[in-house]
Amino acid sequence: MSTHSDTAIHNVDNEEVEKFNSIASSWWDLEGEFKPLHKLNPVRVSYIQEKTQGVAHKSLLDIGCGGGILAESLAKLNADVTGIDLAQDSLNIARLHALESDIKNVSYQCIAAETFAEQHPGQFDIVTCMEMLEHVPDPESIVASAAKACKPSGKIFFSTLNKTAKSYLLSIIGAEKVLKLVPEGTHQFEKFIKPAQLIQWAERHGLKVKNAIGLHYNPLSEQFSLKPNIDVNYILYCEKLED
Ligand code: SAH
Numbered sequence: 001m002s003t004h005s006d007t008a009i010h011n012v013d014n015e016e017v018e019k020f021n022s023i024a025s026s027w028w029d030l031e032g033e034f035k036p037l038h039k040l041n042p043v044r045v046s047y048i049q050e051k052t053q054g055v056a057h058k059s060l061l062d063i064g065c066g067g068g069i070l071a072e073s074l075a076k077l078n079a080d081v082t083g084i085d086l087a088q089d090s091l092n093i094a095r096l097h098a099l100e101s102d103i104k105n106v107s108y109q110c111i112a113a114e115t116f117a118e119q120h121p122g123q124f125d126i127v128t129c130m131e132m133l134e135h136v137p138d139p140e141s142i143v144a145s146a147a148k149a150c151k152p153s154g155k156i157f158f159s160t161l162n163k164t165a166k167s168y169l170l171s172i173i174g175a176e177k178v179l180k181l182v183p184e185g186t187h188q189f190e191k192f193i194k195p196a197q198l199i200q201w202a203e204r205h206g207l208k209v210k211n212a213i214g215l216h217y218n219p220l221s222e223q224f225s226l227k228p229n230i231d232v233n234y235i236l237y238c239e240k241l242e243d
Contacts, residue, residue: 027067
């Protein structure tokens with residue numbers, strides 16, 4: 001029988017983490033490999049702000065925080081943020097950037113989500129896990145960890161790529177091969193997640209799904225916006241049920 005820490009150690013694709021580590025220095029290059037994340041960040045931050053009635057003075061866990069694009073903007077809105085990831089080089093960049101930006105209410109740890117949740121059950125008002133589930137071997141285990149770390153009635157936000165033909169065309173052919181917005185090999189279609197699947201995992205781990213919304217990219221204006229269609233990239237917003 002496998003223990004939780006076994007699961008934690010196995011729930012990582014080392015090639016994925018290495019891929020992020022190898023481009024860690026470009027996390028804060030607004031025109032670099034992470035340009036799409038910088039572009040979509042304001043839209044997701046306002047959505048989180050709206051659904052939480054403001055993140056200020058709330059404890060917030062960001063799972064798969066990378067270089068801190070989301071974590072730092074939520075800290076700027078006065079949330080008390082902990083970012084976790086397994087890519088050490090990315091975390092070093094995140095720490096350095098917070099230091100340069102003089103942001104003190106964010107801290108970063110290199111730890112598996114499963115291990116962290118075991119150590120901090122029911123502690124966070126808000127948990128975010130964005131653009132990360134499609135990079136791990138066992139996304140359900142990350143969903144379970146997010147639910148575990150969250151307080152009863154706390155709010156959880158996942159975002160990932162839907163498994164549709166349109167998503168394949170836009171995220172892999174469009175973004176990687178035509179527009180060259182992100183490096184080739186950033187995404188693997190097999191790992192994309194249908195909303196029905198993510199909803200099933202969320203409900204299995206004590207979450208109530210409140211809303212799903214699509215993140216749409218307009219290559220002409222280079223802007224993202226939120227729309228009801230969840231064919232490609234989408235956010236699933238959940239609330240943790242009372243025990
Ligand atoms: N959430 C951030 C970064 C998304 S990029 C944002 O939206 O801005 C995906 C991140 O997931 C990378 O930082 C990568 O290192 C991380 N990641 C991949 N596999 C992981 C794992 N098993 N555990 C924790 N983080 C992981």
